[in-house]
Amino acid sequence: MMRFFLKVQAQRVIGLLPYSDAIYVWLQRRLTGSVAPRASDVMGKRAIVRDYIDMAARLAGKSVADLEPHLDIGSGWLLSLPLAFRQAGIKQQVATDIHAGAQLQDVAASAAIFDKVGLACLGQPKPGQDLTAWLSDLGIRYMAPAYAPFDLPPASFGLVSSTQVLMHPAPDVVQLIYAEAVRLLRPGGLFIATIKIYDSYCHADPSLTRFNFLRFSHATWERWFQNRFTPYNRMRPSDHRSLIEALPFEILHWEVQGGGPAELAELARITPHAEFASYPPEELAATGLKVVLRRR
Template identity: 30%
Template sequence: MHWRIKGTVQKVLGYVPGGDVLHFHLQRQFGGLQNFRRELESKVEDWTIMAHHLRNAGLVFRGLRGFEIGSGWYPTFPIACYLAGVERLITYDLTRHMRADLTLACVEALEGSLQTIADAAGTDLEGVQARYQQLRKRMQAGEDVQSASDGVIVYRAPADATRTDLPDDSVDVVFSNSVLEHVPGEVITAMYRESMRILAPGGVMFHSVNCGDHYAYVDRKVHQLHYLRFSDAEWKRWNNAFLYQNRLRAHYFVDEAREMGFDIVLDTSTTRPERLAQLQAMNVHPQFAHYAPEQLCITSVDFIARKVA
């Protein structure tokens, strides 16, 4: 599909009544939800990467208090955290997207990933299996994920991650996966400020940011640096309610956390030769001219920022 077609369709759906429902059904038929199992496997892989990074930073899943920004259609990360033995996992979404049918499908499909979850979390497989059996049985009986997890997983939407009702110093980790690239810069700053408030001393933020042009996933004729050709005014034509992209570069997310007072303990941003070659072969809009090419061409970053004890 040509990227402009997708952008136009999503732009229109963002304005018409019931556009969100129609957008979901289009995602099921033609988009990322078309192959549910493949997408779920990708999310499990992302979770295991996060789990390894958190363990390397000294966090232990058993008894962990977590806060997720951006729940999505179904809560893969919160469920995996629950199976790993967290004490509580609160997940916020600005819009209420989570669906009971997809959440149950997620739980049922995770049966094949229990060993992977146990290994990544560094916990015993028997405990993961016991929690899984309880969760699946109760959800198959009609309970929602919060009830079936005995209140360990808490879903709140619509909810604002810049102004939570959580007490000071009440969570050990704040995390997101492929969310911050869809959030305006000033909102990211507000999220970081709120994270600093609710994190316990020594607690961390983990964010995985996919800051490349997402239209490249549907149009093979463009690559992930493609959107740097346009000015903000031009790009506004293609930004929409369902695929807003802030076009902020990887170092921004890390630098903003550092300026907020966090100690950066992980930064995976890497300049890849193929991206640098793509950048050198294209016309970049002058508004990006102040960036070094090595910064401009980075399209993903995982980072951990610790609240100094």
């Protein structure tokens, strides 16, 4: 618990400093090495893209070409998902993030890992080429920092994706992102999202359960734990479902992960705050959500 608290407080302090993004990336690079691409993570992203493309074909009869252009919301520092989509044959993409964290050497290292295993060749930047120019050669426009609603024309995308992002923004921003997908997709276009909805601080502090963040009231969470780099909205599956059902989407796939006996036993180790009393235990003990939506 102490480790978690100290980590969050350090993130909160860094978030208040000038040039906080640059300082955070520098610290991650120096202290944790988490900016450097690891083959296992990159390969994991490749499997995710394969899953998205398979689901688009199976659930909606879409070919890869039907998914163009593709908008990725929250592409991260390594742009692994846009690179994997490119390798899978998607030639026009927009990659966005609220943090402008992507750097040429990291994205090139990520591409090199893809090229070791993939059939299509992403290649490397030409001498002297900057990130924007190289990505443009790959058909990827990188927009960061960029916030929904985006400066992009309506009904212009075949696929909008957001992978491990929607657990971070405040619920009103999540609502805005769903609404933005509606605005930007062509009729029949797809929105695909995967969302981890457990407390990821358990990875840094093994004394925590995956549901630790449910112990706190909204006021306490905002006051002591929210920070610029890893905010968590703690939304449960039904919160996402309510937002989605209010929009012109057809739900093609709705998959709630977790919520079974093992997770319920883990949930029983904590006392969720009374503000979560209206949720059934299976909702509180859910660990992930995967949704495929079709724009009506």
